[in-house]
Amino acid sequence: MPGWELINNREKRELNSIFEKSNGVMFAHAFEKRRNNIFRVRKFEKAVAKFLGVRYCLATTSGTMAQFIAMKAMGVKQGDEVITQSFTFVATVEAILLLGAKPVISNVDDSLNMSPKDLEKLISKKTKLIIPVPMLGNPCDMKKITEISKKYKIPILEDACESLGAKYKKKFVGTHGKVGVYSLDFAKTITTGEGGLIVTNDKNIYKHCMEFHDHGHENNKTRPRGKDTRTIWGLNLRMTELQAAVGLAQLRKLNFIRKKNKINKNFIKNKIKFNKQIEFRRINGDGDLSDTLIFFLKNKKIASKMENYLIKNKIGIKNLPNAIDWHFAGNWSHIFRHVSLYKKNFRTKWNKSRNYLERAIAIPIFVKYSYKDLNHISNKINSFFK
Ligand SMILES: Cc1ncc(COP(=O)(O)O)c(C=O)c1O
Numbered sequence: 001m002p003g004w005e006l007i008n009n010r011e012k013r014e015l016n017s018i019f020e021k022s023n024g025v026m027f028a029h030a031f032e033k034r035r036n037n038i039f040r041v042r043k044f045e046k047a048v049a050k051f052l053g054v055r056y057c058l059a060t061t062s063g064t065m066a067q068f069i070a071m072k073a074m075g076v077k078q079g080d081e082v083i084t085q086s087f088t089f090v091a092t093v094e095a096i097l098l099l100g101a102k103p104v105i106s107n108v109d110d111s112l113n114m115s116p117k118d119l120e121k122l123i124s125k126k127t128k129l130i131i132p133v134p135m136l137g138n139p140c141d142m143k144k145i146t147e148i149s150k151k152y153k154i155p156i157l158e159d160a161c162e163s164l165g166a167k168y169k170k171k172f173v174g175t176h177g178k179v180g181v182y183s184l185d186f187a188k189t190i191t192t193g194e195g196g197l198i199v200t201n202d203k204n205i206y207k208h209c210m211e212f213h214d215h216g217h218e219n220n221k222t223r224p225r226g227k228d229t230r231t232i233w234g235l236n237l238r239m240t241e242l243q244a245a246v247g248l249a250q251l252r253k254l255n256f257i258r259k260k261n262k263i264n265k266n267f268i269k270n271k272i273k274f275n276k277q278i279e280f281r282r283i284n285g286d287g288d289l290s291d292t293l294i295f296f297l298k299n300k301k302i303a304s305k306m307e308n309y310l311i312k313n314k315i316g317i318k319n320l321p322n323a324i325d326w327h328f329a330g331n332w333s334h335i336f337r338h339v340s341l342y343k344k345n346f347r348t349k350w351n352k353s354r355n356y357l358e359r360a361i362a363i364p365i366f367v368k369y370s371y372k373d374l375n376h377i378s379n380k381i382n383s384f385f386k
Helices: 009-020 040-052 063-073 090-098 116-122 142-152 203-212 241-251 254-272 300-312 351-357 371-384
Strands: 056-060 081-085 102-106 127-130 157-159 179-183 196-200 292-296 360-364
Touching: 009 241, 040 056, 040 196, 040 241, 056 063, 056 203, 056 241, 063 090, 063 157, 063 179, 063 196, 063 203, 081 090, 090 102, 102 116, 116 142, 127 142, 196 203, 254 292, 254 371, 300 360, 300 371
Parallel strands: 081 102, 081 127, 157 179
Antiparallel strands: 056 196, 179 196, 292 360
8 A cells, every 4th residue: 555564775775865975955955065966856856757757746745735836826716616526635625725715515426536427517607626536546537527627628636645656548647637736645655754746747837836835936047046036925835855865765666566556456356346245436447546445335334333343353444434534525514614605514415425435445455465464354354244
């Protein structure tokens, strides 16, 4: 599952090189001589862009801030409506609120991602942006979502925070819209402890993101940093060299993670698929990240029983149903208290989504599962139904 499983001497070596080769320069800019002209954040961004096949990549402090910066660069402002989905992490909606925009929230379907049908119903004259969220490694139905985006001329920002490495129709998730963002926090496909990435092929959006995340610095190569040119103001949302060093080592492991995920997920899936009581989450396309195996049970009561049974048997669960409070909009009283659109009806508004989510079980797929682990998980799931 996540990159933390594979942290070893390679990350340590990259970190050490900051001290051995760059005299401890942890800042992404300037100090050319002292750092021996080694710029790790820049190198990491280039490597990610190459891996994903996009022109531009910007590293930042978190996935939440990556989304905030990107939305700002795409022109989202106070009063605009931004459509996203009811199953996501709170961060997607928090970033929208931080810009003073209005989150408009769609149901999810049996893929647990944005329902394209619902999306189209929610479009209004005020819609500025569509944010599909490929959750737990499953790509969104980008064919239909892109058709809707083109029909109404509304751009897409993919919140691919949970799905770096997944593909939809042979193209990486996060590279289907105008902009994509990823998280590098400790539970993600690869990690830098905390961190985020913005990717795009749009030069103007990249330029705006780059300047905004660095107090407006244009990084004008003809000037020293203290005399740098600027036209916009911004904030400090920069990644450090420490994070990028770890990121460089982690990125080299991404293809291995993708490959192992698939093998391990398919092993369990093939062993439990004969249970008539199990219905697997629908996967859009065939390139999911496979870091989670999700299935639906008949109802919430059975799902809750299975949750306890799995915990008792020392089998991990990932977000569903144990962390649903953080991932389902129908439970966010602390957020919708402040959003007039949903103040009164947020608990029942997405009942269709609730129905899928409350009877779902998500099994994390670890890269380092042994044959014994995989058999244990599969056998336990099977014996639950006996
Ligand atoms: C779907 C989604 N969006 C955004 C985020 C926020 O990322 P970060 O934790 O890097 O801020 C996360 C992280 O869990 C996420 O899962």
